[in-house]
Amino acid sequence: MFSDLSTPRDDSSLLCRPTEDLAPVFERASPAYSPCFERFGVGERSFSRQYAHIYAARLMQMRPLLTEKAEQKWGSDVLVRKLCDLQAGEQCCIVGTLFKRMDLQPSILKEISEEHNLLPQPPRVKYISDTDELILEDELQRIKLEGKINRDRCVTGSVIAVYGAERNDGKFTVEDFCTADLPAQSVRPALDSDRFVLLVSGLGLGSSHADSMLGLQLLVDMVTGQLGDQGEQSGAATISRVLMAGNLLSQSTQDKDGSTKAKYLTKKTQAGSVEAIRLLDELLFQLVTSVPVDVMPGQYDPTNYTLPQQPLHRCMFPLSSVYPTLQLASNPYQATVDGVKFLGTSGQNVSDIVRYSSMNSHLEILEETLRLRHLAPTAPDTLGCYPFYMKDPFILEECPHVYFSGNAPTFESKRLTGADGQEILLVTVPTFHSTQTACLVNLRTLECEPISFTAFSAGDDDESEMNISH
Numbered sequence: 001m002f003s004d005l006s007t008p009r010d011d012s013s014l015l016c017r018p019t020e021d022l023a024p025v026f027e028r029a030s031p032a033y034s035p036c037f038e039r040f041g042v043g044e045r046s047f048s049r050q051y052a053h054i055y056a057a058r059l060m061q062m063r064p065l066l067t068e069k070a071e072q073k074w075g076s077d078v079l080v081r082k083l084c085d086l087q088a089g090e091q092c093c094i095v096g097t098l099f100k101r102m103d104l105q106p107s108i109l110k111e112i113s114e115e116h117n118l119l120p121q122p123p124r125v126k127y128i129s130d131t132d133e134l135i136l137e138d139e140l141q142r143i144k145l146e147g148k149i150n151r152d153r154c155v156t157g158s159v160i161a162v163y164g165a166e167r168n169d170g171k172f173t174v175e176d177f178c179t180a181d182l183p184a185q186s187v188r189p190a191l192d193s194d195r196f197v198l199l200v201s202g203l204g205l206g207s208s209h210a211d212s213m214l215g216l217q218l219l220v221d222m223v224t225g226q227l228g229d230q231g232e233q234s235g236a237a238t239i240s241r242v243l244m245a246g247n248l249l250s251q252s253t254q255d256k257d258g259s260t261k262a263k264y265l266t267k268k269t270q271a272g273s274v275e276a277i278r279l280l281d282e283l284l285f286q287l288v289t290s291v292p293v294d295v296m297p298g299q300y301d302p303t304n305y306t307l308p309q310q311p312l313h314r315c316m317f318p319l320s321s322v323y324p325t326l327q328l329a330s331n332p333y334q335a336t337v338d339g340v341k342f343l344g345t346s347g348q349n350v351s352d353i354v355r356y357s358s359m360n361s362h363l364e365i366l367e368e369t370l371r372l373r374h375l376a377p378t379a380p381d382t383l384g385c386y387p388f389y390m391k392d393p394f395i396l397e398e399c400p401h402v403y404f405s406g407n408a409p410t411f412e413s414k415r416l417t418g419a420d421g422q423e424i425l426l427v428t429v430p431t432f433h434s435t436q437t438a439c440l441v442n443l444r445t446l447e448c449e450p451i452s453f454t455a456f457s458a459g460d461d462d463e464s465e466m467n468i469s470h
Contacts, residue, residue: 024230026237028291029195031338031443033241039393040308040330042386049387051380055157056139058374058392059097062159065180065373066095070161073178078163083141086166094143094172096136098158100151102356103131105382127356128152136162136172147174152358153368157377180373182418185399189339191444195240197337198223198440198451201298201346201406203283204433206276207250215436215453220283222451224290239440240338242291245406245429246298246331246346249276253300273302277316284320292325296333298346298407306384307348307376308332308393332375332394340443343396344404344427349376351407352383362428363412366405370396370416370424399424402441407431411439413448 067080070093079092086092104127134145134154147164164175203216221227225236253273287293297303297312304310311328314321329335332345350365356378359365369375375394379385399422408428416424425446430437437452 026225026234028237029193029240031195031240032336033292034336035327035329036334036336037311037330039334040332042304042308042310045386047387049389051385051387054380054385054388054392055097057388057390058157058395059095059138059159061392061395062180062373063095066159066161066178069178069180070095070163074163074176083136083138083143086143086172088166088168091163091165093161093163094136094138095161096138096142096159098154098156098160099135099137099142100154100156100356101133101135102127102129104129105356125355126358128358136160144171145174146171149174149177150358155353155357155378156381157379158372158374159377160372179371181371182420182422182424183373183396183399184420185401185418185422185424186341188401188423188446191338193444194238195338195443196238196440197342197402197443198239198242198438199245199404199406199427199429200242200432200438201245201408201429202247202431202433203244203280204250204431205248205279205283206253206273207433216283216432218453219432219438219451220286224286239291240443242287242293243333243342244293244295245333245344245404246296247300247407247431248280248295248298249273249300249302250433251300277302281317281319284317284326285323288320288323288325292327293320294327294329294333294335296329296331296346296406298331299348306386307379308386309346334400338443340402340446341398341400342402342404343375343400344402345375345406347405347407348383349378350405350428352376352378356382361412362405362408363414363426366403366426366428367414367416370399370403370426401425401446402427404429410435411437411450413439415446 070078070080074093081092081094083094104124132151134149134151135142136145145162149162160177160179162172162174162177164173166172200219218227223236223239223242225233253276284293295312297309301312303312309331311330314328317326320326332343334343349369350362353365354360359368369377373396375396376383376385379394399418402425404427406429408430411430412428414426416426423446425441425448427439427441427448429439432438436454437450439448439450441448
């Protein structure tokens with residue numbers, strides 16, 4: 001683990017008497033790196049198409065996978081029917097897309113309530129209720145589902161296979177169901193030494209609270225080897241890459257009052273995001289001179305809002321963009337580091353599922369999306385998404401080795417083993433602005449550990465201490 005590599009040495013303590021010997025030089029590991037962002041590129045940007053096309057493409061891509069899984073689970077002689085071919089009382093399997101009818105789901109009426117003097121809907125943490133209904137639909141028809149399926153855990157957009165029979169009242173009684181489950185995984189190469197990738201998200205630059213800036217600078221100094229003694233520096237040299245998973249800017253930088261105010265009221269003022277981007281460029285400049293850095297956009301960052309979010313523009317980083325070690329990535333993110341395949345998002349897909357299902361754990365939702373073989377099943381229903389036409393890029397065609405989600409409330413990790421021998425590390429990367437915590441992934445062992453920075457803040461007692469813990 002990283003904490004073992006960075007253990008202080010007896011002869012290199014900062015309290016030891018200085019010597020005239022030259023300090024050792026630690027060479028940072030240089031892993032092989034291959035970005036795979038092309039599949040999330042938008043290309044021609046046309047919003048004239050309907051969103052029905054992406055659902056049709058999703059079902060067309062997933063149907064062969066679900067049919068194969070259904071035959072494995074319920075026997076090769078199971079009847080796989082389309083909705084138009086259903087017969088009442090016949091035991092069969094149906095492959096389709098779930099639609100969850102929810103009374104509490106926000107609607108356009110909330111936005112126009114002020115114009116028509118309607119009572120606005122109150123903001124909610126969860127939009128599920130006892131009156132929700134599950135409906136399965138294919139290209140031509142839809143049918144209501146009842147029976148052995150957990151309605152509250154399901155979300156709109158999931159493609160599943162259900163087994164049961166249609167009743168005389170036109171409803172389908174589910175006896176069992178299955179998902180596409182984990183896709184195939186490539187073999188992870190064996191490494192001869194420990195190498196780490198540091199994951200951090202939610203820097204929250206530009207907020208009115210500057211408490212996290214000391215912890216953020218400590219993180220930068222730790223990665224660049226300017227913090228601690230020789231033990232800490234040798235450990236920092238094993239960090240081969242840094243990945244920033246979205247929400248680099250604070251939500252407070254999204255204030256739109258400046259665009260609606262009169263020009264004379266905003267004279268000689270600038271948007272809060274301008275100063276935040278300048279600060280981000282300075283932090284990146286410190287990092288990219290020492291280690292390769294991947295930067296993903298998030299919900300509050302200056303790029304397109306709909307998924308997939310395109311990389312931030314290099315012109316916003318005049319200091320750091322001149323270095324080849326800066327890699328501006330998309331959200332979702334996909335890359336291979338020393339043969340280890342990373343896949344993840346900045347957290348919008350997981351947070352949306354939290355609102356529209358009974359699941360609360362971000363780690364549980366990560367596993368659920370992996371078994372559904374889809375990064376963002378709720379897009380485009382409740383999550384902004386580009387209207388793809390021929391193919392759904394969010395379908396998982398290959399199983400990653402590390403699957404992460406940024407901007408989670410807490411750090412969690414889990415080793416998941418598939419039926420075909422797949423080994424996946426699931427990681428929820430906490431919001432650094434509120435938790436002062438990042439995490440380190442060991443490429444050799446696929447283990448993950450948090451690294452926390454605590455510092456003085458306005459609400460702390462006078463006896464509070466600054467601490468760095470692994």
